[in-house]
Amino acid sequence: MTDTTLLEAARAVRENAYVPYSNFRVGAALRTPSGAIHSGCNVENVAYPEGTCAEAGAIAAMAAAGEYAIAEVAVIADSPAPVPPCGGCRQKLREFAVDGDVKVTMATTDGAELVMTVAELLPGAFSADHMDRA
Numbered sequence: 001m002t003d004t005t006l007l008e009a010a011r012a013v014r015e016n017a018y019v020p021y022s023n024f025r026v027g028a029a030l031r032t033p034s035g036a037i038h039s040g041c042n043v044e045n046v047a048y049p050e051g052t053c054a055e056a057g058a059i060a061a062m063a064a065a066g067e068y069a070i071a072e073v074a075v076i077a078d079s080p081a082p083v084p085p086c087g088g089c090r091q092k093l094r095e096f097a098v099d100g101d102v103k104v105t106m107a108t109t110d111g112a113e114l115v116m117t118v119a120e121l122l123p124g125a126f127s128a129d130h131m132d133r134a
């Protein structure tokens with residue numbers, strides 16, 4: 001079952017999204033093995049590719065707090081269907097996920113939910129194991 005606290009954290013931070021270009025607010029929250037929750041929202045920029053996703057913001061908040069492992073993720077947006085993380089964020093989440101079974105709950109503001117693991121979202125992920133210099 002989805003951690004409702006995690007989803008509520010994602011819902012709350014979504015309010016702070018800076019989205020003058022898309023008007024599409026996204027909130028993300030992640031829980032670390034310590035039990036701490038870190039959250040982030042999307043932050044857009046007039047130079048469009050410079051915008052950052054909510055998931056990336058949550059990961060940055062986690063690192064800023066000195067943590068580098070993800071046990072669970074929740075993402076929420078006002079969308080007709082649960083919004084899956086973009087390709088880049090799938091790679092970012094996989095980097096820190098404790099294993100491939102880490103759950104990502106994708107939710108809509110009107111209550112729909114879809115749960116997938118990071119391994120389902122990004123099968124065959126590129127990892128440090130693919131480099132002999134890690």
Ligand code: THU
Pocket residue numbers: 019022024026041042043044051052053054055075083084085086089
């Ligand atoms: N976005 C996220 O923040 N996370 C997602 O999972 C999907 C998309 C943002 C990026 C951009 O600010 C807006 O949604 C529209 O693409």
